[in-house]
Amino acid sequence: MIGFANRFAGRRAVVTGASGGIGRAAAVRLAAEGARVGLIGIDAAGLDRVQAEIAGAGGEALTLVADVSVEAEIEAAIDRAAAAWGGLDVVIANAGIELLGQDDRVDRLQRSVWDRLIAVNLTGQFLTSKHGARHLLAAGGGAIVCTGSNCAYLGMATNEPAYSASKGGILAMMKVMAIDYARLNIRVNMVVPGFIDTPMNAPVMNDPKELAYWSNQIPIGRAGTADECASAILFLASDEASYCIGATLVVDGGQASI
Template sequence: MKIIAERFAGRRAVVTGASAGIGRATALRLAAEGARVGLIARRREPLDEVAREIQAKGGEALVLVADGSVESEIAAAMDRAAKEWGGLDIIVSNAGIELLGQDDRVDRLDRAIWDKLITTNLTGQFLACKHGARHLLAAGGGAIVCLGSNCAYLGMATNEPAYSASKGGVLAMMKVMAIDYARLGIRVNMVIPGFIDTPMNAPVMKDTKELAYWSNQIPLGRPGTADECAAAILWLASDEASYCIGTTLVIDGGQASI
């Protein structure tokens, strides 16, 4: 992982879903490059581990336990971070779930599974953006980076219509937000990961045949890493991406190009 020293010095960032996978990698890298980082997830223990890792390297982290789909909790978490640091500059809206084996073909899909995925993945990102944007506006601007999936526009996730719909909704929301906030000083963009080696994909990573099947669908022939996604997120959040509005940066090893 290439670190650009102090690229985010003085910046105040909040990352949702910061306890594992892409969110964890993003939080660690933001801190390594000078940002103060608020860590949001539902469970304290893994957040404490991330915070300790940041602090051991001289960084500053704030643990913010919250369920991203509960508005009062996400609002309180954003408010606490803004109060602690006098405002916010960067929001990484990353938290999400995938319910393999429960999400299913539409005629077999249980309504409760549909609701859980839409509430967590789409409504949760809406709430993070809503309450993050309040503080970015108060600070005079900033950057929001949403996390999507190539399932948003490719029918590759067979038997996962709810997950795909939730990510498609985030993509559409991001595009409108990008326009709404462009002249208010907030840049809104999205990173779209493909098949990434994260805890969410652990069942596939442990299955030799499944791993080989999905790797063969990727021109690079392998899954991506959380650090590769984090690098893209940080670029969109940085001043280097100052002319990017409504951009979708696809990190999928070329899968969408097939």
Template sequence: MKAIGCPISGRVAGKRAIVTGAGSGIGRATAERLAREGAAVALLDIDLPAAESAAERLREHGLEARAIHTDVTSEPSVEVSVGEAAAAFGGLDIVVANAAIQLFGEDDRADRLSLDVWRRTLDVNLTGCFLTCKHGVRALLASGGGSVVITASPTGLFGRARGFDAYSASKAGTYGLTRVMANDYAREGIRVNCVIPGFTDTPLVASIMQDDSRREAMLESVPLGRTGSADEVASAILFLASDEAAYCTGSALTCDGGITAV
């Protein structure tokens, strides 16, 4: 992850943002990138110490950030968290629905997949995304418009992630939600887009790649031959959230090393 003190160009100066799953990985990198580019950022995560650590690091560099404990599977929790952020910042302009889980070792093909794993995966990845969007969009409407960016996945676009049926279904749902919401809110000044990261250097992917043979096979499927960094994905999210993407809505920006091009 790049140093926070790198030059700020002000691409989202004066904007007010929330990022879910901001305690680590892509969410943390996104929160840092938005803050460096001038936004006030609320870092929402179920792991409050992790979110607070990230927020404190930003504040140490003179950036505006606050951590909020949030369980995205709970509507009361999401509603309160979004309300707290909007009250603290005087409104919201950017909503990043990023929180997700992948239950490696438990997710499976349909005939072997337990209902519990299915529900846990969809509760976080799809219902959590929906709840973040529901209450986030309400705040954006109150502010006169804004941008929603959803973290989707290549697994939601193709059927090659064999044995990850729950995760694939949940991410297909986020892609569909992106497109329909883009149409729902376009005339009300709200853009809705998604970013589609491939294998990214995050704690989640690291846990999957511990086995050398599995890592080799995964990287073989990537045309660029490497994993992406959380900062690279954060750059894509920043673009979609910023006014530079003012004519983009309903779009899916792939940041996957070419996986979806194969």
């Protein structure tokens, strides 16, 4: 784990999708820099492991099992974190799924697959932002960081129109939230990961031929790490990003610049 500073001392944060990948890295790093962190997700055992990891390092975290696409669940999880710590300052709307092999060219795409990807990725970030923003407003301000993707504006995720549309929706929603909250002292920004070594990409990471193919498409020549994305998330969530409103911070090894 990288630990730089104490930018989040006294801050209260929630992170969705905190049991693995980018969410876990962001949660661990937030805790290492002083935040109390609500770990939200559907994988209870995974969340407990991250909670124990944070506690073992001297930090404080709460396991909050909730499906981000179910409003009553995500609302209750966020309310619990806020109740435990008397409010919230940071909301990381990160949980997401990719349904490889099911998301498909639109003439073959099942409506149910489309609905699921939109529900978890886009509606999930809407609901996380909605219930998180209530507490940030009550606290007098704060930061929301959404996790997007390059495929929001590039047709790079071939045969994944539903995943791409969900990320395009997040980008548009994030821009409007950024303006709507700018004078309410809530900064809304987005980190845009490229090809990152997380459980989501395990099928590619574990296949040397696939990994070489995809790494070759990236100017830096390798996949990114969850920690590299967490660095960007923490920057946008911190006071260092005090003039960043509606920013998209691309963490992609140069992929979108080709």
